[in-house]
Amino acid sequence: xxxxNPKVFVSAKMVAERAGVSRSAVSRTFTDGxxxxxxxxxxxxxxxxxxxxxxxxxxxxLRERSNIVCLIVSDMTTPVRAGMLESLTRKxxxxxxxxxxxxxxxxxxxxxxxLKLTLHYRADATVVLSGTPSSSLVHTALANGQQVVLINRxxxxxxxxxxxxxxxxxxxxxxxxxxxxxxxxxxxxTSQARTPSLLARERCFTAAASACNLEVTVFEAGPxxxxxGYEAARRVFARSVSPDGVFCVTDLLALGFMDGAxxxxxxxxxxxxxxxxFDNIEQAGWxxxxxxxxxxxxxxxxxxxxxxxxxxxxLPEPLRGRQSGGAAIFEPLPVWRRSVRAKPA
Amino acid sequence: xxxxNPKVFVSAKMVAERAGVSRSAVSRTFTDGxxxxxxxxxxxxxxxxxxxxxxxxxxxxLRERSNIVCLIVSDMTTPVRAGMLESLTRKxxxxxxxxxxxxxxxxxxxxxxxLKLTLHYRADATVVLSGTPSSSLVHTALANGQQVVLINRxxxxxxxxxxxxxxxxxxxxxxxxxxxxxxxxxxxxTSQARTPSLLARERCFTAAASACNLEVTVFEAGPxxxxxGYEAARRVFARSVSPDGVFCVTDLLALGFMDGAxxxxxxxxxxxxxxxxFDNIEQAGWxxxxxxxxxxxxxxxxxxxxxxxxxxxxLPEPLRGRQSGGAAIFEPLPVWRRSVRAKPA
DNA sequence: TTGAAAGCGATACCAC
DNA sequence: GTGGTATCGCTTTCAA
Numbered sequence: 001x002x003x004x005n006p007k008v009f010v011s012a013k014m015v016a017e018r019a020g021v022s023r024s025a026v027s028r029t030f031t032d033g034x035x036x037x038x039x040x041x042x043x044x045x046x047x048x049x050x051x052x053x054x055x056x057x058x059x060x061x062l063r064e065r066s067n068i069v070c071l072i073v074s075d076m077t078t079p080v081r082a083g084m085l086e087s088l089t090r091k092x093x094x095x096x097x098x099x100x101x102x103x104x105x106x107x108x109x110x111x112x113x114x115l116k117l118t119l120h121y122r123a124d125a126t127v128v129l130s131g132t133p134s135s136s137l138v139h140t141a142l143a144n145g146q147q148v149v150l151i152n153r154x155x156x157x158x159x160x161x162x163x164x165x166x167x168x169x170x171x172x173x174x175x176x177x178x179x180x181x182x183x184x185x186x187x188x189x190t191s192q193a194r195t196p197s198l199l200a201r202e203r204c205f206t207a208a209a210s211a212c213n214l215e216v217t218v219f220e221a222g223p224x225x226x227x228x229g230y231e232a233a234r235r236v237f238a239r240s241v242s243p244d245g246v247f248c249v250t251d252l253l254a255l256g257f258m259d260g261a262x263x264x265x266x267x268x269x270x271x272x273x274x275x276x277x278f279d280n281i282e283q284a285g286w287x288x289x290x291x292x293x294x295x296x297x298x299x300x301x302x303x304x305x306x307x308x309x310x311x312x313x314x315l316p317e318p319l320r321g322r323q324s325g326g327a328a329i330f331e332p333l334p335v336w337r338r339s340v341r342a343k344p345a
Numbered sequence: 346x347x348x349x350n351p352k353v354f355v356s357a358k359m360v361a362e363r364a365g366v367s368r369s370a371v372s373r374t375f376t377d378g379x380x381x382x383x384x385x386x387x388x389x390x391x392x393x394x395x396x397x398x399x400x401x402x403x404x405x406x407l408r409e410r411s412n413i414v415c416l417i418v419s420d421m422t423t424p425v426r427a428g429m430l431e432s433l434t435r436k437x438x439x440x441x442x443x444x445x446x447x448x449x450x451x452x453x454x455x456x457x458x459x460l461k462l463t464l465h466y467r468a469d470a471t472v473v474l475s476g477t478p479s480s481s482l483v484h485t486a487l488a489n490g491q492q493v494v495l496i497n498r499x500x501x502x503x504x505x506x507x508x509x510x511x512x513x514x515x516x517x518x519x520x521x522x523x524x525x526x527x528x529x530x531x532x533x534x535t536s537q538a539r540t541p542s543l544l545a546r547e548r549c550f551t552a553a554a555s556a557c558n559l560e561v562t563v564f565e566a567g568p569x570x571x572x573x574g575y576e577a578a579r580r581v582f583a584r585s586v587s588p589d590g591v592f593c594v595t596d597l598l599a600l601g602f603m604d605g606a607x608x609x610x611x612x613x614x615x616x617x618x619x620x621x622x623f624d625n626i627e628q629a630g631w632x633x634x635x636x637x638x639x640x641x642x643x644x645x646x647x648x649x650x651x652x653x654x655x656x657x658x659x660l661p662e663p664l665r666g667r668q669s670g671g672a673a674i675f676e677p678l679p680v681w682r683r684s685v686r687a688k689p690a
Numbered sequence: 691t692t693g694a695a696a697g698c699g700a701t702a703c704c705a706c
Numbered sequence: 707g708t709g710g711t712a713t714c715g716c717t718t719t720c721a722a
Binding site: 009011013023024026027031034056057058059060062063 | 717718
């Protein structure tokens, strides 16, 4: 049924020639709602089939929107990023969009380069999952009629659309849980990556503590990740006074911290130490950890992003996420597991 | 510096008009190696800057190759997939390619739909990370001059280029390790997803065992993942005779299996039970597991894929991976940790 | 219903 | 060095 290898993409022209019709006829055959006779359509389809023709969407959308959405992301092996990527690609596809992924460092320059690329590829929209582009670049994108969506950037850029999670609520709840467990020396473990989300969690947690006249010791680990959490535990528990309740700004840090505390100091969780994380990555539910944490509603957030990109108007009421200063903020879901005591030891 | 919002992508024509030159001049300014006077270039750059112009690569590549590479993948949150995706996107970008990600189910029909999409988008190449497209579709792609690369499909399709890992070698080594540890009742845990790779690991492992006159009990878990491993342990150790050494076809299964064995039956690893995995995902190195496993050289494999797509000729000798029947096979790297005893208990 | 022709944004080839 | 023109693959008038 199929012809010899042309080593070149089959074009509508080739199909037209073979079917003995005009190229317009071919175009119409593949445009729904266009008027073609049954006879012509049959001839065209037959030729197309034989040649292995596929409409060139890139050329088609030379006149209209490209339907391309760019995802700018760094550290995509991280469970949260991978999860967001999965959700976004799936939903975008379902909405008929094409997803272009740009893997970048999270510094402003790299993100900027990536954003320029999206302009070169005429993406209808860009979704930034990590890092923050300079506001002047965002404006260039906007000026080119491109939508820009920023995820989990609490320092939301003017002009861009922001989608995020309510860090403050989780931080407050975390403090409450640690207090209820009877923890007396409360700590917070953050990472050296001072992203807006992590900073917000830290700020809200310490603020909530001061409000109760509680002192919180802040520990800073290395880059966000398991290893950093582990090493942090090493340092934290080598001190004369060490915490008995710690809120870690991400699950990955928390899991490493738990392992470090148990392995290096023989601490029992939650008897000797209570730990709370943030994100609810899959591993937090693993038997070895059973980490109490807060779930980022990735799927709902992704859904909202897709709505922003597909719905014609500024999202109608009722909103899917709470709106605040132009940002859609989603409530994280507390997930109670076994890394925190239910009451004082 | 920047003009009012045109709400439409800026084109070379607009730049030309503003700079008072021809559109050819604009084109030349952005084509390196073209001859433009300093004066003209300056005027063009100034106008481009003011308007926020970016060359439209989609239109440019109407005449030449698109530079687009499509990645077809399912279950991208899985550590191995996420890792491969990370490596591929990074290297492809470095090679000047644009990456489109198609998130799909792994059944033939979904993969087929995805492959057709890549044709619509004139991708120069398609890399299939999961699932196998029908061979007729692969031929259509090939006939359109598109390269097709299949990763870890041991049933390698004719025409497509295959890149994989040597499952047989790992399986044999796994058996050796379990025997050296003095295990007497050896088992193999596989998943219900009977992908070519997993089947190969199973086949080679049992074959190696028969060669030593050893019997291997094969257990089948649910879908590849932690939960399935955990549940499998539940069933496996509820039996009157249970294994004391198990090769799990993926790390995720292994980790769940370990937790199940420890949590539900109080087994000590490696004293009571030796476990070996495959993939060397990050979590395998976590303190709670310290799983002995085999590392898939994702980075080297990705590098090879990119070579296939960028090097003009069929890859020259010396090859980066062992060549076998047109497939590039990479050796997995044994990673010795603590889930297997070094000698009999 | 059909084919011819214009146009989308960019590049290559021409004369000038 | 420069501007005009054809061309890439496609959709969309517009006449027939």
